[in-house]
Every structure is written in C-alpha cells, then in structure tokens.
Amino acid sequence: MNSPSASLAKPQSETRIVHGLGLMIVAMLIAPLIDIFSKLSTETASPTFITAARFFFQALCMLPIVLWNGSWRSFSLKLSIFHAIRAAIITLSMVCLVAALAVMEVADAIAIFFVEPIILTVLSSIFLKETIGWRRYTACAVGFLGAMIVIRPSFQEVGLVAILPVVTAFCVAVFALMTRALAHREDPWAMQFQMALWGIPISGMLLVIGNRTGVAFLQPVMPDWLTLAWLVGVGVAASLSGIIAVYAYRAAPASVIAPLQYFEIVSATLFGWLVFGDFPEPLKWLGISIIIGSGLYIIWRERRVASLKPVTRTSETSVAP
Numbered sequence: 006m007n008s009p010s011a012s013l014a015k016p017q018s019e020t021r022i023v024h025g026l027g028l029m030i031v032a033m034l035i036a037p038l039i040d041i042f043s044k045l046s047t048e049t050a051s052p053t054f055i056t057a058a059r060f061f062f063q064a065l066c067m068l069p070i071v072l073w074n075g076s077w078r079s080f081s082l083k084l085s086i087f088h089a090i091r092a093a094i095i096t097l098s099m100v101c102l103v104a105a106l107a108v109m110e111v112a113d114a115i116a117i118f119f120v121e122p123i124i125l126t127v128l129s130s131i132f133l134k135e136t137i138g139w140r141r142y143t144a145c146a147v148g149f150l151g152a153m154i155v156i157r158p159s160f161q162e163v164g165l166v167a168i169l170p171v172v173t174a175f176c177v178a179v180f181a182l183m184t185r186a187l188a189h190r191e192d193p194w195a196m197q198f199q200m201a202l203w204g205i206p207i208s209g210m211l212l213v214i215g216n217r218t219g220v221a222f223l224q225p226v227m228p229d230w231l232t233l234a235w236l237v238g239v240g241v242a243a244s245l246s247g248i249i250a251v252y253a254y255r256a257a258p259a260s261v262i263a264p265l266q267y268f269e270i271v272s273a274t275l276f277g278w279l280v281f282g283d284f285p286e287p288l289k290w291l292g293i294s295i296i297i298g299s300g301l302y303i304i305w306r307e308r309r310v311a312s313l314k315p316v317t318r319t320s321e322t323s324v325a326p
Contacts, residue, residue, distance in 0.1 A: 021256045021257060022256070022257040024256045024257070025252075025253045025254070025255070025256030025257025026253075026257060026265065028249050028250075028252055028253035028256060029249075029250065029253040029254075029257075029265040029266075029268075030265060030268060031249055032245075032246045032247075032249040032250040032253060033246075033265060033266065033268040033269040033272055034268075034272050035242055035245050035246040035249065036242070036246040036269050036272070036273075037111065037115065037269055037272045037273035037276045037277075038238065038242040038246075038276065039059075039239055039242045039243050039246065040102070040106055040111050040114070040115060040273065041111060041276050041277070041280055042235045042236070042238035042239040042242060043055050043059075043102075043103045043106055043235075043239055044103075044106040044107065044111060044281070045235045045280075046058075046228075046232055046235040046236055046239065047103065047106065047107035048232070049226060049228060049229065049232045050226050050228055050232055050236070051215065051221065051222050051223060051224045051225070051226060052099075052100045052101075052103035052104040052107065052222045053100050053208055053211045053212055053215060053222060053223045053224075053225075054212060054224070054225055054226050054228075055099075055103050055236065055239065056096055056099040056100050056103060056204070056208045057204075057205065057208035057209060057211075057212060058236035058239060058240065059099065059236070059239045059240050059243055060092075060096075060201045060202075060204035060205045060208060060240075061201075061205055061240065062236065062237055062239065062240020062241065062243075062244075063201045063240045063243045063244050063247075064198060064201035064202055064204075064205065065240065066240060066241060066244035066245075067194070067197065067198045067201065067244055067248075068198070070194060070248070071194055071195065071198045074194060076192045076194035076195040076198065077195065077198075079191050079192040079195045080191075080195055080199065081191060084191065085199075085203075087183065088196070088199040088200055088203050089203045089207070090183065091180055091183050091184065091200050091203075092199075092200045092201075092202075092203035092204040092207055093203075093207050094176050094179055094180045094183075095176065095177070095180050095200065095204065096204050096207050096208050096211070097172075097176050098172070098173040098176035098177050098180070099173075100208075100211075100222070101169040101170070101172045101173045101176070102114065102118065102169065102170060102173040104166065104169055104222055105166055105167070105169040105170050105173070108163045108166055109162075109163055109166065109167065109170075110277055110281070110283040110285065111273050111274075111276065111277035111281070111283065112270065112273050112274040112277045112283065112284075112285050112289075112293070113155055113167075113285060113289060114169075114170045115170075115269060115270055115273040116152075116155050116270055116285075116289070116292065116293040116296055117152050117155050117156060117167070117170035117171060117174070117296075118170040118171075118173050118174050118177075119174070119266075119267065119269075119270060119296050119297070119300060120148055120149060120151075120152045120171065120174050120296060121173075121174035121175075121177050121178050121181075122178075122300050122303060122304070123144070123145045123148040123149065123299065123300065123303065124174055124175055124178040125178040125181055125182070126141055126145055126303055127142075127145055128178055128179065128182055129182070132182060140306055141302075141303055141306050144299045144302045144303050144306070145299070145303070147295060147298075147299045148295065148296050148299030148300060148303075150295060151291075151292045151293070151294070151295025151296040151298075151299060152171065152292065152296055153292070154288060154289070154291055154292030154295065155289050155292035155293060155296070156168070156171075156292075158286065158288060158289060184196065193251055194251075197247060211223050212224075212225040213225075264301050264304055264305075267297045267300060267301065270293060270297065
C-alpha cells in the first residue's frame with residue numbers, strides 16, 4: 006500500500022509542472038512586447054540608445070529583487086570579466102536585433118532569431134564536445150533552410166538587414182554557452198543583474214563613439230515623453246519575462262518547458278498584427294513552420310538521448326543521437 010506522503014507527492018509534482026507550463030506561456034506572451042516597444046522606439050531613438058535604456062531599466066527593476074533575496078552576496082569579482090564579456094555579446098545581439106526591427110516585421114525577425122537553438126546545438130558539439138548525431142545535424146540543416154525561406158523575401162525587401170537576426174541568434178548562442186559554464190558558480194539573479202550592470206557602460210561607450218563619429222545606429226538622443234515610455238516598457242517587459250521564465254524553469258523540468266519558447270513566435274505575430282498591421286505571407290509561414298519543427302525535434306531528440314544514456318558508471322556503451 007502506498008503511504009499518504011507518496012500519494013500526495015505525485016499530484017503536487019504534476020501541479021508544479023502545470024504551474025511551470027502556465028508561467029512559461031505568460032513569459033512568452035510578455036517577451037514579444039520587448040520587440041514591440043523597441044520597434045516603436047526606433048522612430049526617434051537609435052538601436053544602441055534603446056539597448057542602453059533596456060539595460061538601465063532592467064537593472065532598475067531587478068535591483069529590489071537582488072537586494073531582497075540576497076543574490077548580491079554571490080557576486081564574484083573573479084568572474085567579473087566573464088560577465089563583462091557576456092554583456093558585450095548580448096549588447097551586440099540586442100543592437101543587431103533592434104536595428105532589424107526598425108525595418109522588418111516583428112514576426113519575421115523573431116522567427117529568424119529562433120535558429121538560435123540550432124546554432125547552439127552546433128556550437129555545443131564543437132566547444133563542449135557534446136555528442137551530436139546525424140539526426141540532430143539534419144534537423145539543424147532543415148532549420149537553416151527554414152530560416153533562408155523567411156530571409157529570402159525579407160532580403161528582397163530590406164537588404165542585408167535581414168541577416169541581422171541571424172547575427173543576434175549566433176551571439177545569444179555564444180551567450181548561452183558562457184551562461185551554462187557559469188551557472189553552477191553563481192546565483193541566476195546575480196548573473197542577470199551583473200550582466201545588466203555591465204551592459205550600461207558598454208552600450209554607453211558605444212553611444213559616445215556614435216556621438217563623435219556621427220554613425221546613425223550608435224547616436225545618443227534626447228527622447229520625448231512617448232519614446233521614454235516605450236523605453237521603460239522595453240526594460241519592464243524584459244525584466245518580467247525573464248523573472249517569470251526563471252520561476253517556470255524552477256517549477257518544471259527544462260525538457261518540458263523548452264518547447265513552449267516557440268510560442269513567442271505566435272504571440273509576436275499576434276502583437277505585430279495588432280500594433281503594426283503586419284502579418285507574414287504564406288511563404289514566410291512555411292519557413293516559420295520549418296524552423297519551429299526542426300527546433301522542437303532537436304529538443305525532443307536531446308530529451309530522448311538523455312533518457313537512454315546508461316546510468317551505471319561501469320558501462321561505457323554510448324547511445325548515438
């Protein structure tokens with residue numbers, strides 16, 4: 006006979022998973038607002054200024070939480086250089102994405118960006134020596150094909166700017182590799198907060214360069230009240246989506262939560278249509294579907310390979326992914 010504690014464990018576990026799924030859906034509903042507010046801000050502000058404002062307001066939103074939960078105690082001066090590098094990488098990714106959003110439809114830019122898990126899979130095999138089999142490599146190739154289907158008409162419309170979301174995806178994949186390497190050393194809140202703190206001076210230096218050189222996408226501006234409201238929205242949306250996603254991953258396994266990231270493409274399409282009247286063409290929907298399908302397959306395959314790995318230390322048999 007099962008003990009009362011055992012009978013209660015399963016419902017509680019299932020409740021936590023459902024709770025985590027719900028939180029992730031909410032996070033993916035909020036995440037596209039970052040891009041919507043960023044695109045609205047590009048009418049009067051440069052991509053670099055928007056990036057700097059995002060870091061500033063994101064750090065401002067996170068400061069009370071970091072002080073309240075004591076995450077600041079895990080700050081490490083030894084790891085500061087790594088946080089600075091992470092901030093530089095994510096700054097580049099954000100500037101590229103905002104520059105793309107200035108002229109591209111939100112759904113197109115987000116869909117192209119979602120080749121990031123595919124790039125991360127390839128980089129993991131190269132730098133982390135993770136075993137990646139032909140099935141996942143094939144899925145990566147198919148995913149890139151889907152991205153090209155979306156990029157091709159966008160390239161005809163806006164030129165080389167259509168490649169910028171791919172640059173963003175590559176930067177975020179490198180950022181994810183560094184985060185994975187540091188995750189066991191520091192509190193997640195501390196890592197995110199320090200990244201934002203480093204992002205402020207890094208983007209600030211770019212603004213100084215823009216002011217002296219006259220390069221348009223690096224130019225600082227004095228925003229009007231409406232633009233300032235959009236910029237606050239960027240920082241608040243980034244903070245909320247990030248915080249909610251953290252709690253989602255705490256409540257449910259990553260293998261269960263990860264596929265819901267692609268819900269952001271759906272919500273981005275919805276918001277883009279409601280705010281800007283943009284809706285992807287049928288050919289772009291084909292590319293978006295291919296990207297989503299290949300990404301979901303990679304997640305499923307990684308989960309399956311992990312479940313089939315031998316649990317005993319003596320066994321040297323490996324399962325080909």
